Amino acid sequence: MTQTVGTIQIASLVKETCGHFKLGLPCPKGMWPAVAQFRLAANGILLTDAFIKTSQLWPDGSIKWLLCEGLIDLQHHSVSDEVVLTLDAVESDSPSNKLVSPVNNNDEALSLSLGNGTTFTINKAKPFEFATGKHFSNSFDIVDIAPQSITPTAFSYILHCNNNEYSAVTVEQQYEIGLGNNKRLIVETEASIFLSTGTVCGHVTLRNPSAALHPNGKWDLGDPNSIYLKECCLTFTGDALESSLTLDAEVFRSCEHAEITLHQASSGFEHWQSPVHVNSDNVNSLPFRGFKLYQPDHLLLSGDQAKPQIKISNSGSTFSIHVDKFWQNFPSSALLSANKVSVSLLGSRHSKNTELQPGEQKTRSISIAPFEVQSLQVVIDSAWLKSTSVLPFLPSRPCKFDSLIKAGIEGPSSFFQKRIDIDEFGWRHFGELYADHEKALEPDAPFFVSHYNNQYDPIFGMLTQWLLTADIRWFELADDLAKHVADIDVYHTSDDKPEYSGGLFWHTDHYVQAYTASHRTYSKHQPTGVYDDHAGGGGPGGQHCYTNGLTLHYLLTGYTPSRDAALSITQWVTNYYEGDGTLLGALLALKNSDLPGVKNVKTGKYPLDRGTGNYLQARLDRYELQGCDSDIEAASYIIEHTVSPNDDFDQLQLDNVEAAWFYTVFLQALCRFISLKEQRCECDSSYRYAVDSLTHYANWMAVSEYAYLDKPDILEFPNQTWTGQDLRKLCVLYFASNYLTKTQRTIAEQKAEQLADTIYQRLSASTETNTTRVLCLMMQNGHYSGFKQAARPLLTTSTQKGQTSTKKSSSLSYLLTHLFAFSPSRERKQLVKRFPQLQKWLGKP
CATH class of the missing domain: 2.70.98 (Beta-galactosidase; Chain A, domain 5)
Incomplete structure (x- = not known):
């Protein structure tokens, strides 16, 4: 059966022009086996200079993503023509035995x-x-x-x-x-x-x-x-x-x-x-x-x-x-x-x-x-995309924030115009977003140079907007940004300490300019003591970890540097929380166990914050890319050691907003884990634990949460970024409402509707809404209706895949584990990474 899978809009034509496309194409679960072969046509004409390969599989072994690449002869088309791509599964596409390998x-x-x-x-x-x-x-x-x-x-x-x-x-x-x-x-x-033309x-x-x-x-x-x-x-x-x-x-x-x-x-x-x-x-x-x-x-x-x-x-x-x-x-x-x-x-x-x-x-x-090559971008057919259910959180209808989000591509505050305002061009800078919100303390500065480094994952937000609207401007922004982040914002080395190597650099430090730090946060020229707890130095940190956009960019385009960057960040953040396996690393982890923002290896407990939430997202992204169940198992462990259906909210002090606001980031990741388990039809103990934990928190939110700017006096900087963060509460409440009792669901949805109205009123009336950070928060979280539709509660046990762990951590057991795995060569290697001055005597890593 022929499937319409996408369209191409021809932008321009010159004599003897050929178009090149490279497309990641999602497929419905169970539709095609992994060995299926395909043919691709453009406006009914079979494409011969093309190939299709399987890139990802569903858990049942059927094809989840295809990668299609090829050339289209554009001489028979006109500018603004729409080229329709169709896909056919065929019985066999193996070359004839008479063909000789080229x-x-x-x-x-x-x-x-x-x-x-x-x-x-x-x-x-x-x-x-x-x-x-x-x-x-x-x-x-x-x-x-x-x-x-x-x-x-x-x-x-x-x-x-x-x-x-x-x-x-x-x-x-x-x-x-x-x-x-x-x-x-x-x-x-x-x-x-x-092979036809070279x-x-x-x-x-x-x-x-x-x-x-x-x-x-x-x-x-x-x-x-x-x-x-x-x-x-x-x-x-x-x-x-x-x-x-x-x-x-x-x-x-x-x-x-x-x-x-x-x-x-x-x-x-x-x-x-x-x-x-x-x-x-x-x-x-x-x-x-x-x-x-x-x-x-x-x-x-x-x-x-x-x-x-x-x-x-x-x-x-x-x-x-x-x-x-x-x-x-x-x-x-x-x-x-x-x-x-x-x-x-x-x-x-x-x-x-x-x-x-x-x-x-x-x-x-x-x-x-041997001809002019025009790069073509395929827009995936919306009906086909919806039928695949590959992106369960992608909404099926517009949201009230769409008109506000559109400022990212139109008008004086668009991301395109912001590039020009600060001249965010050149090999190191092109694609980056100008963090214009950071000039709040110096609004009259002619140039306040601050780089955004993908905070709140605008790559993902822009790709979402592109999939929803088919507006190529969103893809252009996302593509430029993904390529910049993959090259410049990721620390491409294995020779630094594991807490830094392979990680994602923070955005430019808050309220100070980049100077000679370029896209690496901290410069010797920056002032100190600018805000409370101002560190003024450091490196990649677990609280700044975004892989969703890079993963989706790879799946949609086949651009391998995006995949490699997502995997690099995931390995780095895993090392950040789990250690490097050395005795030296274990001793340092024990020493730092009581610090905020890191895993307490004495108890095995992770902090309930955005760092752990983004770590959970990264493990799920690696599962999407590599299909290893070990990442699902790790995600389950992280959840069990971060939240509980029995958590005491008075003890958690979630009303201390400055210290606890990011619990919603973790809960959004928890929603994704639950959705993934439902895709895999796994109603096991880890699934039930996750659902019970989510509903426990959602019931508290439905009664106790409010819009942050309702209480501006408790905030250090009471700006509209807080209103943008409020959107996360809608995502969590709408998803969780599918698992609540009828009475609880009513209360949760009423709270969500009240918050949505307040958020929209505040953002509609504020000039801050067009700043980069608030736009990115809206792109990431504004389509909360997708969370409502993503849930597919499992009412019966489909499979039984293990139980939640009851093993308790202790300092002694943690230390003994690393002693048993002691390796002198590995210890030396990590020692000289952490203390480069020792390389003079102990050699390079």
């Missing part, structure tokens, strides 16, 4: 036989180095640095078939490049090569894997372990190679000019000299506004934002080269000369050195094809 794999290279009769050869010794027949060869280069070593560390490929023909090969590579002075650069590539669509990630020193908990630019790069680029060479660059509808050819250089030095907007762009000296040193196109002795063109189209030709064949978001990721450059073209991925040889901080990475998307 892949020749040996130790040195992977060779692919293309449909046009040429050979596409990938060199395994170096990253992203390949040749297409006799047309051209491509290499990855680092300008002004001769690598001391290039070591391949991983290589894999998957051969895809479609319509009983081999259609594409996906290749993943990883390399470690030695740069001297104990500096390393990790290069990872992932690319799909379509079209390449993929991305390259550049990473500094070292740990930062962060003296006194400060994370300023200029760290001794930073890597300074002039330019990392892709270089294309070939005999009699001719090249052209089209800019502002004007074509410049290498055969007609001497060497041609395009240099995008800054955003080109009015505030290009914003302090967002300060270097390690706290100085903005960008050389000029916008871009320049020139020969060695002659300026050809200048302007604000360059959107180049680059082509190379020889032997009668022409290829288009595209590096996504060229001007947005400045400094960027392109160089065209005789028989050679280079396009930068990070930095520009014509700008000052680019500092890649320890644990920082940058990913760039690339296409190389």
